[in-house]
Amino acid sequence: MSTIRKLLTTAAAIAALTPAAVPVQAQEARPEYAPTMLVLDASGSMQAADPGGGTKLDAAKTAVHTFVGAAPAAAKVGLTVYGTGTGSSDAEKAAGCQDVRTLRGADTIDKAALNSAVEEIRASGYTPIGTSLRAAAKALPTSGPRSIVLVSDGEDTCAPPDPCEVAQELNRQGVAIVVHAIGFGVDAASRKQLTCIAQTTGGTYTDAVDGKSLERILPRVTQTALRTYEPIGTPISGTPTYRDAPVAAPGQYLDTIGQHETRYYAIDVPQGAMAYFSATTAFPHIRQPALANDNSVLYLRVYGADGRDCNQFTFEQAVNTSSGVALTVTKAWDGATKSAEDGSADKCRGGGRYYFAPEWHRAADNMPQRMPMELLFGIEPGVTDAGPPTSTTPTAFTAPSGAEVPVVGGGSFNAATILNNSGSYSDTLQRGEFVFYRVKLDWGQGLAYRVNFLQSNRNGLDGVSTVTSTLYTPVRQEIDNAFSSYDGAPYGMPSGHPALATLPVRYSNRDGGPVSGRGQSLPGWYYIAVSVGPSRTEGAGAPVPIRLDLTVAGHPEPGPHYASSTADGTFGENATPSQTGTSGSGSAGGRSAVSAAAESGDGMPPVILALVIAVCVVSLGLIVGGVLVFRSRGKSSRM
Numbered sequence: 001m002s003t004i005r006k007l008l009t010t011a012a013a014i015a016a017l018t019p020a021a022v023p024v025q026a027q028e029a030r031p032e033y034a035p036t037m038l039v040l041d042a043s044g045s046m047q048a049a050d051p052g053g054g055t056k057l058d059a060a061k062t063a064v065h066t067f068v069g070a071a072p073a074a075a076k077v078g079l080t081v082y083g084t085g086t087g088s089s090d091a092e093k094a095a096g097c098q099d100v101r102t103l104r105g106a107d108t109i110d111k112a113a114l115n116s117a118v119e120e121i122r123a124s125g126y127t128p129i130g131t132s133l134r135a136a137a138k139a140l141p142t143s144g145p146r147s148i149v150l151v152s153d154g155e156d157t158c159a160p161p162d163p164c165e166v167a168q169e170l171n172r173q174g175v176a177i178v179v180h181a182i183g184f185g186v187d188a189a190s191r192k193q194l195t196c197i198a199q200t201t202g203g204t205y206t207d208a209v210d211g212k213s214l215e216r217i218l219p220r221v222t223q224t225a226l227r228t229y230e231p232i233g234t235p236i237s238g239t240p241t242y243r244d245a246p247v248a249a250p251g252q253y254l255d256t257i258g259q260h261e262t263r264y265y266a267i268d269v270p271q272g273a274m275a276y277f278s279a280t281t282a283f284p285h286i287r288q289p290a291l292a293n294d295n296s297v298l299y300l301r302v303y304g305a306d307g308r309d310c311n312q313f314t315f316e317q318a319v320n321t322s323s324g325v326a327l328t329v330t331k332a333w334d335g336a337t338k339s340a341e342d343g344s345a346d347k348c349r350g351g352g353r354y355y356f357a358p359e360w361h362r363a364a365d366n367m368p369q370r371m372p373m374e375l376l377f378g379i380e381p382g383v384t385d386a387g388p389p390t391s392t393t394p395t396a397f398t399a400p401s402g403a404e405v406p407v408v409g410g411g412s413f414n415a416a417t418i419l420n421n422s423g424s425y426s427d428t429l430q431r432g433e434f435v436f437y438r439v440k441l442d443w444g445q446g447l448a449y450r451v452n453f454l455q456s457n458r459n460g461l462d463g464v465s466t467v468t469s470t471l472y473t474p475v476r477q478e479i480d481n482a483f484s485s486y487d488g489a490p491y492g493m494p495s496g497h498p499a500l501a502t503l504p505v506r507y508s509n510r511d512g513g514p515v516s517g518r519g520q521s522l523p524g525w526y527y528i529a530v531s532v533g534p535s536r537t538e539g540a541g542a543p544v545p546i547r548l549d550l551t552v553a554g555h556p557e558p559g560p561h562y563a564s565s566t567a568d569g570t571f572g573e574n575a576t577p578s579q580t581g582t583s584g585s586g587s588a589g590g591r592s593a594v595s596a597a598a599e600s601g602d603g604m605p606p607v608i609l610a611l612v613i614a615v616c617v618v619s620l621g622l623i624v625g626g627v628l629v630f631r632s633r634g635k636s637s638r639m
Contacts, residue, residue, distance in 0.1 A: 033226040034145040034178075034411070035076040035106035037136035038064065041152040041184070043083035046123035048153075050211040056153055056184060057123045059211025063151075063218040064118050068111050070219050070543065074408065075226050078106035079117055080136045083125035096126035097158035100135045106146075127154055130161035133197070137170055137177055145411070147225035148179045150197065151208075151218065155190040164196040171201060178284075179203045180221050184214055199368045204286040220534070223430040227411040231282065231372035238263025242307040242355045251572035253375040257281065259367070262359040264303075265375060269336040271351030272382030272563060276570065278330040278476045279358035280374040282412065285324035285432045286366055287534060296321040297362035298329040302348075303355040310335060310348035321364035323466070323533045324434040326412070329358060330477040332510075332519065337382065374413075376475060378571040380522070383507065385561040388444070390512040391520075395446030397499035398551050400424045409435030409530065413476060416527055425548045427530075431465055431541045434531040437548065441505050442523050444557030447550065448501035451482075451493050451530055454545040458488035462537035465544070469493060469531075471500050474524035474571070479516070486532070486544065499551070502526060507560040522570065523559065 046057040071077060081103060086096040103117040104110075129152060140146040156163050170177055180203040181194040191207070198205040206221055208214035233254030239245050245264040257263055257279075269275045279298065288294050295317065302312040312333070318325040333354060340349040348354075358373065404426040410416045416436035419425055429435060439447050451469050468483040479502060482494035494500060503509055503517045510521040528548070535541030568575040 033072065033075045033408075034147050035078075035140050036147040036149060036222065036225045037078045037080055037102075037106055037139055038067075038222065039080045039082070039132050039136050039148055039150045039152075040064065040118075040121065041083065041127065041154070042081045042121050042123040042125070043127040043154070043157070044088035044124050045127075045153050046083070050185075052211045054211070055123070056211065057121065059214055060151060060184065061118050061121070062211065063215040065115055066215050067219040067222050068109070068114050068118075071109055071111070071222075072226070072408070073109070075109045076106045077104075077109045077114065077222075077226070078102065078136075078139050079104040079114060080132055080139065081121055082128050082132045084122055086125040088125055093126060093158075097128045098131065099125050100128055100132045102135055102139045105139050106141070126157050127152065128158040129156040129193075129197075130159060130163040130166040133163060133166045133170070133179065134161075140177065145415075146177045147203075148177055149218070149222050149225050150179060150181045150194070151184055151214070152181070152186070152190070152194060153184040154186060155193045164193060164200055167197045167200040177201060178225065180225050181205045182208050182214065182217060182221060184208050185210060204284045206287065220430060220432055223433065227409075227430075227433060227435065231280075231374050231412065232414050233374055236265070236375065238265050240264070242266070242303055242357070245355055247353070248375075248377045249572060249575075250377050250379050250568065250570065251575065253377070255373050255375060256370045257358065257360045257373045258370045259360055259363040262299075262357050263373075264355050264357045265377075266353055266355050267377050267379070268353050269333070269351055269379060270381070270564075271336055271339075273336050273351070274378075274380040274382075275333040275336065275354060276331070276376070276378030276380070276475045277333065277356040278328055278374075278376040279356075280326060280328040280376075280413065280476060281360070281371045282326040283318075283321045283324060283364070283367060283371065285434075285534070286322045288322045288365060292322075292365040294321050294364045295319050295362055296325070296327060296360075296364045296367070298327055299359040299361045300329040300331055301357045301359075302331060302333055302335070303357065304335065304346075304348035305352050306347055307355065308347040310354075315361070317362075318364075320466070320533070321367065323531065324432060326434060326436075326529070328472075328476040328478075330475050331356065332475065332477075376571060378475065380570045381562045381564040381566060383560040384563050386507045386511070387558060387560040388506050388508065390508040391446075391503040391506050391517065392514065394501040394503055395448040395551065395553050397448035397450065397501065397549075398422070398553075400549050400551070404547060407437070409437055412436060413438075413472075413527055416525070419528075419548070419550055422550055422552045425550065426545065427548070428543050428545045429530065429532045430543050431532055432534040434529060437528045437530075438525045439528070439550065439552060440524065441502070441526050441552070442556035443506065443559035444504050445523075445552065445554040446502045446504040447526060447552050448499040449528060449548060449550045450499050452547040452549065453486050453491045453493070453532075454547060455490050456488040456544050457542035459535070459537075459541060460487075462535065463488055463541040464536045465541055466533035467491070467493065467531065467544075468529075468533075469500065470529045471502070472527040472529070473519045474522050474526065475519070476527070477519045479519065479526075488541070504554050524570075524573075 050059040082100045085099040086092040179201040181198040195205040233252040236253040245266040247266045297317045302310045316329040338349045340346045404424040416438040467486040470481040471479040510518045
């Protein structure tokens with residue numbers, strides 16, 4: 001049986017219980033932006049005239065100044081250039097192909113110094129893209145999310161090294177740097193090469209036909225790079241069949257998945273315990289051509305002993321993948337809480353080894369061939385006493401008073417900014433951004449929130465964007481969502497009810513009350529995602545200030561009495577590194593948590609549409625340009 005859910009829900013407001021009278025406080029200082037190197041082409045071809053007047057280099061400088069002016073003060077941005085120190089004659093080629101300079105490292109942005117460095121650039125030489133990528137990578141930190149934004153008006157003229165091979169080489173070495181490429185008035189061969197560089201690293205490729213379009217595109221692409229999704233986890237390698245699947249302990253893991261691929265993972269579930277599993281893939285933000293397929297689907301199936309199909313199937317679907325969607329498919333598995341009947345050979349009941357198999361079933365056009373996939377495994381023991389009864393009333397929303405607290409939303413679930421208490425929080429989103437916040441709820445507590453999209457520049461239909469907000473459980477299961485269109489005028493979400501809200505968190509919620517509340521039966525981090533889609537016309541919309549009004553309500557209450565210890569936490573969050581890991585042929589050993597970028601194949605082949613999904617997809621048309629945003633969820637229950 002399947003149910004249809006909207007994806008990428010918009011600005012959310014949730015209802016909460018009695019508001020806690022505690023001062024509002026933001027998360028403590030942490031890295032807020034991915035260190036990013038801008039690689040700028042200053043080869044001789046950049047002396048050519050730009051259709052808008054001046055040279056191509058003049059236009060590129062203007063675009064960089066525009067980006068620098070709008071960049072967040074906490075951003076870490078550096079600059080590498082090539083082609084400034086030699087001419088482009090044959091006699092100068094050997095020197096010109098080593099002519100790469102890093103003018104600014106990826107430190108906290110000094111806008112005056114960066115603008116000054118840009119003004120000193122003179123175009124004259126060769127195009128050593130591969131060498132410049134290596135130089136930019138060396139200027140970045142050695143761990144954490146990192147990005148390069150490459151602007152070039154042509155293909156590499158110095159290979160070897162081949163720039164696409166350099167991108168593969170960096171990822172093989174575990175550097176995990178995402179490269180976003182912008183082709184500035186390029187031909188087909190250059191576009192192919194730049195696209196390969198981007199897709200190999202999980203980044204995006206964008207065409208800028210002239211200086212005016214580059215001035216619009218560069219700030220958007222660079223902002224995406226700065227606040228990039230950071231996939232992290234203990235390395236694990238899923239397998240094509242259940243027989244060799246790695247056996248995971250509770251915790252967060254990181255693998256990759258290819259288009260139309262299925263990966264198997266195992267977990268041992270004690271009798272009476274619940275098992276939790278989620279798989280998250282965050283897609284890059286790109287601007288799709290008209291009529292492109294923008295539909296992505298993740299499947300998830302559960303198997304029991306000897307690979308027996310437990311007839312448990314769920315899926316999640318995004319119809320606006322190119323907006324930078326983080327797509328998550330989840331399952332709360334209760335098979336081990338059931339006892340097999342006498343004499344029954346049912347291999348999907350009782351304690352034992354179970355297998356979870358996510359599949360990237362359908363891929364949107366122009367997506368990387370492989371993507372990072374975060375995996376979350378959890379084990380919750382059975383209970384001897386479930387504690388307080390089921391909650392049925394959503395948390396009531398109370399408009400906060402007091403000053404707004406500035407925050408910077410994170411680019412992923414892992415980097416989500418902590419909102420500690422009730423209050424108003426302010427942020428600014430670029431068009432095309434998808435950001436995360438999180439709130440910790442104990443037993444008996446709930447939250448409710450509204451998102452206010454404040455006044456921004458209005459540019460008619462050209463500046464209209466889709467805005468969304470989604471509320472998630474600790475296992476990343478969607479609770480509720482909202483979406484609408486935004487034209488620069490103030491708008492509050494949700495529009496049809498007071499807020500997006502949780503129930504008070506209680507163990508018994510899983511066994512009664514509204515079906516939608518059954519996932520709200522675990523304490524921990526609850527996530528709020530907010531997105532502003534790209535404007536209908538590239539660059540027409542200004543950054544969007546938002547205010548998130550939050551109510552955290554209810555006093556912590558006693559939870560259930562578990563039949564066995566939960567010292568390590570349901571998801572291994574309290575375990576030491578030596579206590580987590582995997583066994584089996586796909587084992588990650590005891591390696592520590594890492595972040596990784598996607599591996600990829602070459603090129604940008606069109607997606608071959610596979611099996612038709614057995615589900616009704618509800619098309620939601622927005623007035624402005626028909627931007628569709630929704631998630632479909634389906635499942636077939638075991639008979």
